[in-house]
Amino acid sequence: MTLVTEAINPRTVTIDTLPTRAIVELINSEDASVPAAVAAVGDAIARLADVVVERIRNGGRLIYIGAGTSGRLGVLDAAECPPTFGVGPDVVVARIAGGYRALTEALEAVEDDAELGQRDIAELQVGARDVVLGIAASGRTPYVLGAIAAARARGAFTAGLACVHPSPLAGAVELMIAPIVGPEVIAGSTRLKAGTAQKLVLNTLSTTVMVRLGKTFGNLMVDVQPTNEKLRRRAAMIVATATGCPPDEARRLLEAAGYEAKTAIVMALTGVDANEARRRLAAHGGHVRAAVDQEQ
Known part of the structure; x- marks a missing residue:
């Protein structure tokens, strides 16, 4: 049976005869259908986010497993969580079939190795x-199916993300997310609409998890790690925006707080010192709003 992701797209069969601008327009029009496909699986994304939040609060991790484009997207999302949300690199983790070499090279054969997936799960001590x-x-990628089987055997909660349904992956996991984007612009090139859908799902999942974990105040990245001058300016701007204080005062508070934006915000909004601000944040699981609203 031909997978929908590998089927011929009737809207693009003459793409090679079109002028450049028409090709661009056709690709863009196909991409425009992806957000609706992701919106249709919003309930499943939310259910998985709730599970991830509970597990992380109890010392667990969110682990992405994939091969090729899918694996690279998982690595990208995991890599961006520490600087954006201030979590350790062991909170959101990713493994790609073939390891780091596969990030820049197409190592197609490794995706067929189910035992490699099992070994990667064992190495992660899932x-x-x-x-x-x-x-x-x-x-249906064997590397991913092998990893999922090993993870489930170790008691982990397992979920899947694919752009077809039903699938062997759906039958192997406890929760399935399957945005159906239809045939690709170029038949079988799942780096296109399928890749875009996967990126949107991962963005939505990890961001939702981090919001629930108190990594934002409103829509501000209050756990951003100011590891360079650009991020220090951003952190000062976040403190100023969150508190309404002048930029100079925001920078002073940020310095007094050891460049912890959350701590600086609580200091500004409650008048407490850095140690008390940290104590309040710890008492409320890192949630700025709860720390600020705490009764004196």
Whole structure:
């Protein structure tokens, strides 16, 4: 049976005869259908986010497993969580078939190695507190299926992300997310609409999890790690925006707080010192709003 992700798209069969601008327009029009496909699986994304939040609060991890484009998207999302949300690199973790070399080279054969997926799960010492999300546009990648089987055997919560349904991956996991984007612009090139859908799902999942974990105040990245001058300016801007204080005062508070934007915000809004601000944040699981609203 031909997978929908590998089927011929009737709208693009003459793409090679079109002028350049028409090709661009055709690709863009196909991409425009992706957000609706992701919106249709919003309930499943929300359910998985709730599971991930609970597991992380209890010391677990969110682990992405994928091959090729799917694996690279998982690595990208995991890599961006520490600087954006101030979590350690062991909170959102990713493994790609073939390891780091596969990030820049197409190592197609490794995706067929189910035992490699099992070994990667063992190397990560996956346990019952973890959530493992297998990412495979086709829903049938052996590396991902091997990893999911191993993770489930170790007691982890398992979920899948594919762009077909039903699929072997859907049958192997406890929760499936399957945005159906239809045939690709170029038949079988799942780096296109399927890849875009996977990126949107991962963005939505990890961001929702981090909001629920108190990594934002309103829509401000209050756990951003100011590791360079650009990010220090951003942190000062966040403090100023969150508190309404002048930029110079925001920078002073940020310095007094050891460049912890959350601590500086609580200091500004409650009048407490840095140590008390940290104590309040710790008492409320890192949620700025709760720390500020705490009774004196």
